[in-house]
Amino acid sequence: xxxxxxxxxxxxxxxxxxxxxxxxxxxxxxxxxxxxxxxxxxxxxxxxxxxxxxxxxxxxxxxxxxxxxxxxxxxxxxxxxxxxxxxxxxxxxxxxxxxxxxxxxxxxxxxxxxxxxxxxxxxxxxxxxxxxxxxxxxxxxxxxxxxxxxxxxxxxxxxxxxxxxxxxxxxxxxxxxxxxxxxxxxxxxxxxxxxxxxxxxxxxxxxxxxxxxxxxxxxxxxxxxxxxxxxxxxxxxxxxxxxxxxxxxxxxxxxxxxxxxxxxxxxxxxxxxxxxxxxxxxxxxxxxxxxxxxxxxxxxxxxxxxxxxxxxxxxxxxxxxx
Amino acid sequence: xxxxxxxxxxxxxxxxxxxxxxxxxxxxxxxxxxxxxxxxxxxxxxxxxxxxxxxxxxxxxxxxxxxxxxxxxxxxxxxxxxxxxxxxxxxxxxxxxxxxxxxxxxxxxxxxxxxxxxxxxxxxxxxxxxxxxxxxxxxxxxxxxxxxxxxxxxxxxxxxxxxxxxxxxxxxxxxxxxxxxxxxxxxxxxxxxxxxxxxxxxxxxxxxxxxxxxxxxxxxxxxxxxxxxxxxxxxxxxxxxxxxxxxxxxxxxxxxxxxxxxxxxxxxxxxxxxxxxxxxxxxxxxxxxxxxxxxxxxxxxxxxxxxxxxxxxxxxxxxxxx
Numbered sequence: 298x299x300x301x302x303x304x305x306x307x308x309x310x311x312x313x314x315x316x317x318x319x320x321x322x323x324x325x326x327x328x329x330x331x332x333x334x335x336x337x338x339x340x341x342x343x344x345x346x347x348x349x350x351x352x353x354x355x356x357x358x359x360x361x362x363x364x365x366x367x368x369x370x371x372x373x374x375x376x377x378x379x380x381x382x383x384x385x386x387x388x389x390x391x392x393x394x395x396x397x398x399x400x401x402x403x404x405x406x407x408x409x410x411x412x413x414x415x416x417x418x419x420x421x422x423x424x425x426x427x428x429x430x431x432x433x434x435x436x437x438x439x440x441x442x443x444x445x446x447x448x449x450x451x452x453x454x455x456x457x458x459x460x461x462x463x464x465x466x467x468x469x470x471x472x473x474x475x476x477x478x479x480x481x482x483x484x485x486x487x488x489x490x491x492x493x494x495x496x497x498x499x500x501x502x503x504x505x506x507x508x509x510x511x512x513x514x515x516x517x518x519x520x521x522x523x524x525x526x527x528x529x530x531x532x533x534x535x536x537x538x539x540x541x542x543x544x545x546x547x548x549x550x551x552x553x554x555x556x557x558x559x560x561x562x563x564x565x566x567x568x569x570x571x572x573x574x575x576x577x578x579x580x581x582x583x584x585x586x587x588x589x590x591x592x593x594x595x596x597x598x599x600x601x602x603x604x605x606x607x608x609x610x611x612x613x614x615x616x617x618x619x
Numbered sequence: 620x621x622x623x624x625x626x627x628x629x630x631x632x633x634x635x636x637x638x639x640x641x642x643x644x645x646x647x648x649x650x651x652x653x654x655x656x657x658x659x660x661x662x663x664x665x666x667x668x669x670x671x672x673x674x675x676x677x678x679x680x681x682x683x684x685x686x687x688x689x690x691x692x693x694x695x696x697x698x699x700x701x702x703x704x705x706x707x708x709x710x711x712x713x714x715x716x717x718x719x720x721x722x723x724x725x726x727x728x729x730x731x732x733x734x735x736x737x738x739x740x741x742x743x744x745x746x747x748x749x750x751x752x753x754x755x756x757x758x759x760x761x762x763x764x765x766x767x768x769x770x771x772x773x774x775x776x777x778x779x780x781x782x783x784x785x786x787x788x789x790x791x792x793x794x795x796x797x798x799x800x801x802x803x804x805x806x807x808x809x810x811x812x813x814x815x816x817x818x819x820x821x822x823x824x825x826x827x828x829x830x831x832x833x834x835x836x837x838x839x840x841x842x843x844x845x846x847x848x849x850x851x852x853x854x855x856x857x858x859x860x861x862x863x864x865x866x867x868x869x870x871x872x873x874x875x876x877x878x879x880x881x882x883x884x885x886x887x888x889x890x891x892x893x894x895x896x897x898x899x900x901x902x903x904x905x906x907x908x909x910x911x912x913x914x915x916x917x918x919x920x921x922x923x924x925x926x927x928x929x930x931x932x933x934x935x936x937x938x939x940x941x
Contacts, residue, residue, distance in 0.1 A: 552778030
């Protein structure tokens, strides 16, 4: 049996696991990310938590084939540098030089959204498919693409930034500095923003946030929908229409076999998937003639990132400096 | 020397050429498309014009390696049928069965926008590149993508419909039935529409269309810009901003080495390329950190479609029924 280490690096936690060749996570370990510390300290803990996962599996480093790492960033294959990791304030970090002395295994580093879609494709909701688009509807919108079973990330490995494509010409200012990105509307933050724009007093949603718009949270919208609040129904309907238009764009371009939705907003599964399918059917080019892909919720949860990282040697992009 | 026949089928003309292995068109022939006639009659002329090109080259069918055809449609690889060719009113036509008895060569059929980008990549503006996005700014917006030197058209061969991705949520009604497609804004038709919305009397542009808004044409905008008309400058600036946002989306997804612009609007080359580069730099995700691709005007002109069709055997997608 082959084993690989998968490490999911987030702004809050470092989550590691040992993954077997069937894509099962056979052990877990976690440490706080400790953002704000030096690169030396954080990378040391990245190694430490990975070794903890190996120990928890009752195995040793010699049993491991590779060390795969998902990070909220990209390694530029031209330079071998991690372009930016906003959660740590890193810019152009020679990440391999920090990591290589710590664990003597082949190291693969990939964007975390790409790891998530790869994990879902290897062992989750998209297990039967070779061509998959995944959107993670969290604080922001993460996007990942699998083409022919492998991560696709643009010709230079720095693309497939689905969340930062624009659907709203001169729309809301986005965290990325652009305007009208999908991220600013289809994320939990975007839903909250839309709700703030549409909220009126005297509604259930207004009660849920205790008559203080600053206390409004995205999940209150779906709560209020379930309680039958008409304003919330309208907000949610608009949100679904926006998300459907975004998904329709990616279908028109990639024609994947499956579209997978993850992240916090996707937890509203009963309210999400069926109405969304209908709207995607209506707002996708030539859907009547050629149909739309399968649409599913992510299944692998937090493990998707660990699994995806662990299988990077097999299905990833070579991001090492040539 | 290897030779292939390339045939570019449009709603107005059937244009054929013999293409040598260097991607040069060594002979031409053309016939009217004769839209409205039967499939039998039109396909017979498709063969006739192709044989005329062979004769004009001083060669015979035995010197030809393949027959490549670009059409404003797609063959669905699952069914082997031409999905639709609006200019002829065709739907789900078993096109190979019509063509195979006419010329005994391997036949390859591809969307015309894909042929154009392939032609530009083999022997035109994108000759040095392996990853290319091309937009044809004609009556509509055609889009084609080359990844690793080959046509990319979505997982099922029916995608990469760049012109029918949406940039304007709930924007203008598009010819495809959707709303807010790039096609409805960045095409010559879209530019005309924007000009109609912004045109006021007492302007040079108003004079150019003889004070009759129905006579307004897209090229009058760039004419009026060159004459210093302020309203036309504003219309053109908005058009460029919209086009830049569209291009920025495709860069964020594909990170190609080059973006090629063709079609009628691209003929305004002096007014187009330099201001557009600046706007693309401003409206593309992470452009400051990782740059933007080369942006060039198409070079191969009408020959791009012929060349692209002729090299389909080498660089196309297998669309034959499996």
